[in-house]
Amino acid sequence: MKTFTFTVEGQEIIDYLPGQFFMLTVFGVGEAPFAFSSIAGKKFQATIREAGTVTEALHKLSVGNKVGIRGPFGKPFPLEDLQKAGTILVVAGGIGLPPLRSLIQYIHANNFPKQVILYGARTPGDLIYKKQFEMWKKKLKTEMLVTVDRGDQKWKGNVGVVTTLFDKIKVPEKVKVVTIGPAIMMKFVIKKCLELGIQPEDIIVSLENRMTCGYGKCGNCGYGKYLVCKDGPVFSYEQIKDIKGIF
Numbered sequence: 001m002k003t004f005t006f007t008v009e010g011q012e013i014i015d016y017l018p019g020q021f022f023m024l025t026v027f028g029v030g031e032a033p034f035a036f037s038s039i040a041g042k043k044f045q046a047t048i049r050e051a052g053t054v055t056e057a058l059h060k061l062s063v064g065n066k067v068g069i070r071g072p073f074g075k076p077f078p079l080e081d082l083q084k085a086g087t088i089l090v091v092a093g094g095i096g097l098p099p100l101r102s103l104i105q106y107i108h109a110n111n112f113p114k115q116v117i118l119y120g121a122r123t124p125g126d127l128i129y130k131k132q133f134e135m136w137k138k139k140l141k142t143e144m145l146v147t148v149d150r151g152d153q154k155w156k157g158n159v160g161v162v163t164t165l166f167d168k169i170k171v172p173e174k175v176k177v178v179t180i181g182p183a184i185m186m187k188f189v190i191k192k193c194l195e196l197g198i199q200p201e202d203i204i205v206s207l208e209n210r211m212t213c214g215y216g217k218c219g220n221c222g223y224g225k226y227l228v229c230k231d232g233p234v235f236s237y238e239q240i241k242d243i244k245g246i247f
């Protein structure tokens, strides 16, 4: 997994909101969707794991090589609603942290209310953005807890799946949860939230599906009545709770 920094030729500012995504072409290879993992500005970042054809080709490129970018696409996180919440509980698993980093940076830049970040990865070596954790923790109104499924000799922190971190915090009443990670992790985070009495409309997820166009034309990325690219990728659990086979 690598974090790539992109600039767009002829464009001073690249404008988008956290939660949106873009389509990236490696010329002669193919195209795939990726989340923005930083906030909008002169440059943007995406953290990408080697999964198949496009991403393997991307990891072989060098600094200064050109790629194609289309976007931004999709619906962002409900930023106005989040700003009104008493606390934003960000729950990230593995590769779910990149789009949430964009949200975390946005929250800090725009003086949102209190946020609690719970982040889990498989092993200490799988944790990303480690250098930024201390910086985030020092921010006003931010609490962050990290866990790994399996520790190693050096690891002194929490061991256990990310939902075990819920027992280490006091979940406030006026909370909105934003969670991204593997489907199985989101399933258990949602279950935990519902047990704690958090309403389905206050649980926000981001979904992935295979997609081709990115803006609702090809119809490849359907889940129930929704297209992930156009109606999502950000959804409330209320919207998707009756769709079978998502989690």
Ligand SMILES: Cc1cc2nc3c(=O)[nH]c(=O)nc-3n(C[C@H](O)[C@H](O)[C@H](O)COP(=O)(O)OP(=O)(O)OC[C@H]3O[C@@H](n4cnc5c(N)ncnc54)[C@H](O)[C@@H]3O)c2cc1C
Residues within 6 Å of the ligand: 021, 030, 031, 032, 033, 034, 035, 036, 046, 047, 048, 049, 050, 051, 052, 053, 054, 055, 056, 095, 098, 099, 207, 208, 209, 210, 211, 228, 233
């Ligand atoms: C909105 C959105 C945001 C995303 N953000 C990120 C991100 O920030 N970082 C990141 O690393 N990834 C992200 N992804 C996932 C990324 O787009 C996929 O992993 C993408 O498939 C990578 O393209 P690839 O050509 O490298 O891999 P592919 O060649 O597409 O292969 C990826 C996997 O899919 C399997 N596969 C191939 N074809 C099919 C098929 N027809 N049906 C089912 N499975 C198939 C392959 O066997 C392989 O396991 C995001 C996806 C979405 C929809």
